[in-house]
Amino acid sequence: MALDRFFRRRRPQQQPGADVPELWTQCPQCKESIYNRDLLSNAYVCPKCGHHLRLGAAQRVDVLLDEGSFTPLSGKVRPVDALNFHDTEAYTDRLRRAQAKTGRPDAILTGSGTLLNLPVTLAVMDFAFSGGSMGSVVGEEISRAAEFAAEHGTPLLIVTASGGARMQESALSLMQMAKTTVALETLAEAGLPYVSILSDPTTGGVTASFATIADVIVAEPGALIGFAGPRVIQQTIRQHLPEGFQRAEFLLDHGMVDAVVDRREQRPYLANLLGLLTKYEASA
Amino acid sequence: MALDRFFRRRRPQQQPGADVPELWTQCPQCKESIYNRDLLSNAYVCPKCGHHLRLGAAQRVDVLLDEGSFTPLSGKVRPVDALNFHDTEAYTDRLRRAQAKTGRPDAILTGSGTLLNLPVTLAVMDFAFSGGSMGSVVGEEISRAAEFAAEHGTPLLIVTASGGARMQESALSLMQMAKTTVALETLAEAGLPYVSILSDPTTGGVTASFATIADVIVAEPGALIGFAGPRVIQQTIRQHLPEGFQRAEFLLDHGMVDAVVDRREQRPYLANLLGLLTKYEASA
């Protein structure tokens, strides 16, 4: 029934164009070519193999929230190059490129909206922006979203997608792990629920801070989730990593996440859960 | 130095008798015969192999507290046969036998005293009484000791030695696990430290209640400590248990106890620790 509703709601709104490559997307897992309109109407889950494709921040908002309900909060906070960081390229150049590519100031989109009519505050990381790395802007926007939720009495949802803390801001990035925790404590003191949704991939400093102190942790099927990256671990232990290591299902087995929830089921799942934790009845 | 002081203090106070068996004790581990006076002056630790012999409650008080400082609290609470329990023998007969053997109403001795001049409340289980099993009296006396400590502002020490909850009081015994926890919470709310000293053996309901919720858990070398008994586990898994399984050192390795402390070092160890946790300077 939930799926049924989802399909009805998610009818593609764009017309098929004339340009053939635009019509198709190749599934990274089963390599099948999928009509974009079929992907769109299936929450960007491959209809053939169930693979959950990575989403941009705007796509994620569309998949989670009630249509047209989203009001952005972020966009005002912009990154600076406090360390005058330069490796093979200047940090400022990297930022410009990522901003041009995504149309965002940084790897985060925050806002408020409704989920099956339940008011929520939402923060979504954008992996397309510098691998979803967490620098000062991501930390600040996550913190503001948590404080906004506390102030407005709504639950908080954070969708993570991150390679970890941003190298180019060094210790400043590292400190965001503590900063976001401060803001989430403000939310906790207000007695409001915080649910994190870990999408592929979620690693490093994000895993070791706000992603994993949620009241309820939901993971997307197949998502890579861990602190150290698989390559670093392999270098340490000098042996092969087991099949499925650090995947969502592995983490469920090891007691680290509350549930692995198919993206197409997340709206009713979250609405029911938040309804129970806030004693607010979502209109289903 | 601590050991030195111990020896000075622990000079045996009884004259060697004429009866030869009284003069010697065989060490259960190395099988050597040890002069009782040597055992007595060595805190009942075998001078040959270091084995920690099991102690009666009065011996334990003598080993831990400053000489002559002990004032008993318990002795008024006596067991009853609420279930009219009868197996191969009536519970009332078992109780009478254990009372005659130990000179106590039940498997517990509580009191107050000083440890290197630091006032403490002490509860000591007596394994010689029905295997140190916990029935209503043990639960009540432990609870009263915790409440006495809370009221008088002293730390609490509990020395455990128990085969578990007492079968002959069935569900009433079981409830002592929760009852003692209530009283220890009263102590915790008063901000006073509680240290448990797990001696050989400590298993069953005692391990699953007051013994393991101490602020600091000390184990005696070689003590058997666990929830399920080794025989039950062997029946479940149908394979050999590893060497040292459920011994104090095993539990230290597995993160379950704070320290394994030689009985001859326990007085200075506890005085220092309690001094730090109460900011009270023990005169050392």
Next chain:
Amino acid sequence: MTGSPEALRELEARVRDLEATAERTGQNLDASISPLRQEVQRLREASGPLSRWERVQLARAPGRPTALDYVDRLCTGFTELHGDRRFGDDPALIGGPARWMGVPVMLLLQQKGRDTKTKIKRRFGSANPEGYRKAVRLMDLAEKFGLPVVALVDTQGAYPGLEAEERGQGWAIAESIRRMLSLRVPVVCAVIGEGGSGGALAVGVGNRVLIQENAWYSVISPEGAASIIWKDASKAPLAAEALKLTAPDLLDLGIVEEVIPEPTGGAHLNPEEAAAAVGEAVGRHLAELMAQSPQELKKGRAARFRALGAFTET
């Protein structure tokens, strides 16, 4: 067995059939039903009270409703939350938020499994330390969000495994007892089958503790006691008598507040009726407790357990 429980159960089923037909068709069938009811009553009286061991058998009867069978019938929106966030997820002790007959609660469920495969997976309801640590985490959530806790107890005891000991089975149980005692939300526990030892008490520290008519609750299983006393587990029926482990015994001893009636012959013969009784009793106690303040709830629960025990004082 005394009397003829099979005959009794068959007659009871016929009575229910006729009652249902009467309701469906609107016909008055009292003339037929009345004599049957009288016969049922006569048989009940003739069969006498069940022995303790017979009740233990009923508590273990194949098809007896498990915790999830009650949740399926009584709850909506149950969302199982997995894992202790430290080591693993225990399928023998599960839980999560749900609505209990409409009231949002946090469920803690000792789940035995419904068929051979799930029984093995769930270790017949015998939890590992991570199960009790998950319970503590769920209690933390319940406290944070003001959800009353409903615990359904059904276990022969904590799992006596080598790895369970390595990971601190005793420590985990003690911590669960402590956490449950400190909750400032209502806690209602119901023993719905077996209440074995500390493994049961770990989630049995309620403001109200209820027990089904044919469930048992004891410091040790009858087989365990028989092994210790007579070195012979087959003497379990004798041990069951000595342990006074049945629902009426526990009510006498002040260990439980209420015995929840079961359909004649046991909950497995009519799970719907059993569920209705469990739902009503738990719901009623919840409603009463929800009128209390957080402070009263914590203090009342502590006082309840502080008072348990039997001794004299000289």
Next chain:
Amino acid sequence: MTGSPEALRELEARVRDLEATAERTGQNLDASISPLRQEVQRLREASGPLSRWERVQLARAPGRPTALDYVDRLCTGFTELHGDRRFGDDPALIGGPARWMGVPVMLLLQQKGRDTKTKIKRRFGSANPEGYRKAVRLMDLAEKFGLPVVALVDTQGAYPGLEAEERGQGWAIAESIRRMLSLRVPVVCAVIGEGGSGGALAVGVGNRVLIQENAWYSVISPEGAASIIWKDASKAPLAAEALKLTAPDLLDLGIVEEVIPEPTGGAHLNPEEAAAAVGEAVGRHLAELMAQSPQELKKGRAARFRALGAFTET
């Protein structure tokens, strides 16, 4: 390397020898010492400031005092408390109550090991999840008994092992950060060698964060950064420059409150002098913080970290 640090260190040692002899014998040796002191000063100025990579080398110098070396010199009564009470005891992150120059505190120590054997046992100070979980337990005790927390940070990072991931390395670090932020007792952290990534921050959430002159603190080790940027760990010196990971950098960025001076040439050349400086600085901040209320301490620490970061707003 610029200048001649070896010559400088040798001269400094001679100065100290002469000063010691003067004090022991009561003789006035100023005529001899003065020209040496001038030469030392000249060499110091000629050698210029250390490069960032040179400081990283000093932070890793053989013989650099470990956390326990400071505890041995500055503390009395240290009682190591073992274990997370859930899974294991981590020798890479240890702690317990002690007196810090007389003041009762709870110590959290990232301990690298002093020789090959203990270095391996302690995984060079890289903690597993149970280390961080033990830290949380010790923080709980500190809070309960009103003990200020002193954390000595010295790790290249949390241990990147397969089992560490299985047991939730990220979860454990996050929980430690959260617990440290919620403490209502004073927390003083000092980076005494390497401050690598989340593994360091896990016990680095202080009301005051201090760093020794030649210690480093960064989101990633120079080698790690070089591997990512140039696919070549040997480019670590370049990465060290880019990461601005030295004590003076961190002071500029507002990440630390104070740089603790080290003996010229590094703490390993004079552990006594290094310890005296660490002891004094930590003690001074402790004393200041102990004048604050529990509420102020928690709020102040939260505000400190809430404010960190660099961005503009349009």
